Amino acid sequence: MIEIAPGVFVRRHTELDLTLGLITGSGDSLVVDAGLDPVFARAARPSRIVLTHNHFDHVLATEAFLPCEVWAHEDCVVDGRVLDERAKYYDDPFEGTLVAPTHTFRESVTLDVGGRRVDLHHFGPAHTSHDVVVHVPDAGVVFAGDLVEEGAEPQAGPDATPSNWRAVLDRVLALGPRVVVPGHGNPVDARFVREMAIPAAT
């Protein structure tokens, strides 16, 4: 766990170079993305988890965090297609239960995490139809999910909208972040996001 701002942590994983987040307030915490394994859940006992999008590497371990609220965009569907996607990467069967979001929003919602303000935003389709950006205003930190990748090119699969990606990143930059945490790779600054190449349509 790396503390990138007071009470704001990232957890880096060698598996898929995944990056998860933990935002703490007074006696409360919120996790950004569940990841693939239950280890993080045992360390963090959040009251809420936010799923940035429904790709398997971001949602599979949600069950391990329960009981907690599971937040996502209203178009975030967690169903058997998540496991179909996982099967392209892993041969062993998935042991566990998929967890659907319990709390959803359309454009923005503000949460109180132990007295700390955390905003969830959806700025339109890009990496998926339902990408969620998590903003911690007092820390100048934005968790961008797979809108941003460091160490590898961002991924545009069949569910991506590359033509809108730059516009979404402009909305992220308009938040004035000091640190942007990608879904994969190390935290970056605003300049990295400004200069990031947008993946071509597939």
Ligand SMILES: [Zn+2]
């Ligand atoms: Zn993704």
